[in-house]
Amino acid sequence: MSQSEAKATILSRINYALRDQPVAPQTPRAYRRSSSLGHAEVVDMLEDRLVDYKANVYREDASSLPGRIAELLADSVTILPDGLDSSWLPEGLSTVRDHNDDGAPLGARELDALGAVLTSSTVSCAETGTIFLNGAADEGRRALSLVPDHHVCVVPLDTVVELIPEAFERMDHQRPITMISGPSATSDIELERVEGVHGPRRLDVILFG
Amino acid sequence: MTTVDLGMPGTRIAYGSGNLYEETPFPEHARAELKNTQMRANIGHATHTIRGKRARVVGELPDWQDLRDAGSAIKQEVGARLPELLEQFEANVTARGGVVHWARDAAEANRIVTDLVRAKGVEEVIKVKSMATQEIGLNEHLEGQGIKAHETDLAELIVQLGEDKPSHILVPAIHKNRDEIREIFSRRMPGTGKELTNEPAVLAEAARSYLREKFLDTTVAISGANFGIAETGTLTVVESEGNGRMCLTLPKTLITVMGVEKLLPRFSDLEVFTQLLPRSSTGERMNPYTSMWTGVTEGDGPEEFHLILLDNGRSAVLGDPAGRSALHCIRCSACLNVCPVYEHAGGHAYGSTYPGPIGAILSPQLTGVAAEQNNSLPYASSLCGRCYEVCPVKIDIPSILVHLRDEDIRTKHGQRDQAATQQRSTVIEARQAEAEAAGVTPEPAGHPAEAKKKKVPSEMDLLMKAAGTVMSSGTRMGLAERALPLGRGALKPFGGAKWLPGMVGGWTQERDIPVPPNQSFRNWWKNNGENTQQRVAEDLGDTQLAVSAGGEVPASSLAGEIHQHAAWGAEAQAVAKLRAERDQAEGATTKDSPATSTGEREGEQNA
Numbered sequence A: 001m002s003q004s005e006a007k008a009t010i011l012s013r014i015n016y017a018l019r020d021q022p023v024a025p026q027t028p029r030a031y032r033r034s035s036s037l038g039h040a041e042v043v044d045m046l047e048d049r050l051v052d053y054k055a056n057v058y059r060e061d062a063s064s065l066p067g068r069i070a071e072l073l074a075d076s077v078t079i080l081p082d083g084l085d086s087s088w089l090p091e092g093l094s095t096v097r098d099h100n101d102d103g104a105p106l107g108a109r110e111l112d113a114l115g116a117v118l119t120s121s122t123v124s125c126a127e128t129g130t131i132f133l134n135g136a137a138d139e140g141r142r143a144l145s146l147v148p149d150h151h152v153c154v155v156p157l158d159t160v161v162e163l164i165p166e167a168f169e170r171m172d173h174q175r176p177i178t179m180i181s182g183p184s185a186t187s188d189i190e191l192e193r194v195e196g197v198h199g200p201r202r203l204d205v206i207l208f209g
Numbered sequence B: 001m002t003t004v005d006l007g008m009p010g011t012r013i014a015y016g017s018g019n020l021y022e023e024t025p026f027p028e029h030a031r032a033e034l035k036n037t038q039m040r041a042n043i044g045h046a047t048h049t050i051r052g053k054r055a056r057v058v059g060e061l062p063d064w065q066d067l068r069d070a071g072s073a074i075k076q077e078v079g080a081r082l083p084e085l086l087e088q089f090e091a092n093v094t095a096r097g098g099v100v101h102w103a104r105d106a107a108e109a110n111r112i113v114t115d116l117v118r119a120k121g122v123e124e125v126i127k128v129k130s131m132a133t134q135e136i137g138l139n140e141h142l143e144g145q146g147i148k149a150h151e152t153d154l155a156e157l158i159v160q161l162g163e164d165k166p167s168h169i170l171v172p173a174i175h176k177n178r179d180e181i182r183e184i185f186s187r188r189m190p191g192t193g194k195e196l197t198n199e200p201a202v203l204a205e206a207a208r209s210y211l212r213e214k215f216l217d218t219t220v221a222i223s224g225a226n227f228g229i230a231e232t233g234t235l236t237v238v239e240s241e242g243n244g245r246m247c248l249t250l251p252k253t254l255i256t257v258m259g260v261e262k263l264l265p266r267f268s269d270l271e272v273f274t275q276l277l278p279r280s281s282t283g284e285r286m287n288p289y290t291s292m293w294t295g296v297t298e299g300d301g302p303e304e305f306h307l308i309l310l311d312n313g314r315s316a317v318l319g320d321p322a323g324r325s326a327l328h329c330i331r332c333s334a335c336l337n338v339c340p341v342y343e344h345a346g347g348h349a350y351g352s353t354y355p356g357p358i359g360a361i362l363s364p365q366l367t368g369v370a371a372e373q374n375n376s377l378p379y380a381s382s383l384c385g386r387c388y389e390v391c392p393v394k395i396d397i398p399s400i401l402v403h404l405r406d407e408d409i410r411t412k413h414g415q416r417d418q419a420a421t422q423q424r425s426t427v428i429e430a431r432q433a434e435a436e437a438a439g440v441t442p443e444p445a446g447h448p449a450e451a452k453k454k455k456v457p458s459e460m461d462l463l464m465k466a467a468g469t470v471m472s473s474g475t476r477m478g479l480a481e482r483a484l485p486l487g488r489g490a491l492k493p494f495g496g497a498k499w500l501p502g503m504v505g506g507w508t509q510e511r512d513i514p515v516p517p518n519q520s521f522r523n524w525w526k527n528n529g530e531n532t533q534q535r536v537a538e539d540l541g542d543t544q545l546a547v548s549a550g551g552e553v554p555a556s557s558l559a560g561e562i563h564q565h566a567a568w569g570a571e572a573q574a575v576a577k578l579r580a581e582r583d584q585a586e587g588a589t590t591k592d593s594p595a596t597s598t599g600e601r602e603g604e605q606n607a
């Protein structure tokens, strides 16, 4: 079988290349791995970075959240992940769930016909302004937060950390991970930044708690 | 692909194939590109802008150097433990429902992809920007097999529709301005009409609508990978536009082509590289989207996942202890953006998929230094040292450039015939053998070519020895280049020794002319691409060679600019010079020592 032959050849080449037996160094990890800031400061930093990326940021608590969601999603048909906390939802929101009448998940074209998606999130890194989705039940599969042109993302305050290492600590690699830092963007034409290409062109973040 | 039998059954050094070779020698190509003022302006604007952004976001992190240290150490670990990590990675991808394939070279990788696409019965695939697939020439190959590969990154799309070539790792269409892009879109993109203006937002919108149809309907996608985690089998793609997420999420089948060096040992290592890459690359705190997936996840994303692990010369690079760190590269392109040579010559001049300083060390190593198409690349640098300073994984590019120049000379210094069969077989043995031969081996008999080599006059040997010292310093290198015409005269009586062109003339690629070329890289730059016998003659008169990096050329000219850039590295060069002198005084051999110790260069530059 030529595949195992290819593998054997490559590994033997590599072993031969390493016959000087280089020693793997210990990785020095002097970089910051835990925050020294207060939580309020960290949340402020996240807001600042998100705004810098041209995301719209709101701060809400349990009582004001449904109202804000109603306002942001008033004009759209919104898809909701199955595990989304129903206490967040306002009355009268026009929504769909991620399955057809026969129980199958929506197709790509069906998702494309929808206006918006509402999800939660697993952790957010303030220093880089990055929201991590990790395939949780209240985030849905990856296509949900990708195909509709408007993403409303709830960031519970207790999921906000300052540093990237702190964020990775909370990731489960068994499930897909999507790191989102602002709406999609391109600078491919004369380096002029254009917000919004293929991913959602509008990103609304609700800091919640 | 070139393979070299080392007399050990089953073990060969195998160089890479594909889009790794210069089609036109660097100097010729660069000369043509220099005339393209529009491109130069575009590239100048781009590199300066990104450079500024990078400096700002890097300056923001108090632990940037700590992150670089960690990144560098992790990549060294990957090299040292590569066989074991690859096995672990394969096992984890397989356990999670992925299928792992191994490709020894470009042709094998292309064949595997083609078979996989054919098995799905489709004639169109969508692609995420990937240097590995560019390196193996996948699109062209698929085209020949009747399969259309649609690039989905905006810049790659511009390049593809314009039937052009990428010129920058990060912004491949940076050589095109908005008018040119509008023209390409209206000519080649179905569905565009009069409403298409040259506004970037309008052009991006046109690409969005055009590609959306492809995303929604295409069932097979092909990607590269920025990182692969041995410990978990997780793969990572870093991007901005969301086209990557589309390709990784919507199709039923995903095929990922990944160089074997892209591994990281641990999942937690991502915390280092997701900080290093975006800040170095686009100069952002974080790129808009990063996707990670592990094998196949039921109910989320592709149902079938194939991973192709690509060698294509990487094992050969790994075999040279002095050059192997080129494999640490995470393709951020920071070294391109600070390189005065890249800025003025443009990415196309490097020929290979990998342009700029990294290309100058990676391409010749992937193909073997003896590959004549690429042996001028190590000379495409003024050794100013900026590439090293910005490199997030601390690849000492200037030292590797010097090392490769040295290798090139060795290849040509009478060892060429031998080299043709043994290549550098590898550097370690070649040098050992050489040392032994110099000491004890009697005059070789029989083979006239061999005998001739050994009769290289002693002056030559002295020069050769000096070359090691000379090349350990950018300043001295400059001096040597200026001294070239002298060498040219001196060599004539010996019927064209072949090593000197390697030292200073690789740039001019005059391999068929048995005497060294009559102009050097620096002189060539000075004359803005004009071949000037006259200037060379003047240099010849100036045998004191009191050259300084800046100064002598008015800054208003292109050449002046280049020299000002070079002056930027003058301190570094001064340190190198002092160090070389000190080493010499201590009786140490400077022949193989790098230009400066990294600490010195860094310290000096920051001072």
Ligand code: SF4
Pocket: B280, B328, B329, B330, B331, B332, B333, B334, B335, B336, B358, B387, B390, B391, B392, B393, B394, B395
């Ligand atoms: S060599 Fe270093 S600076 Fe250049 S592209 Fe690679 S990682 Fe970036």
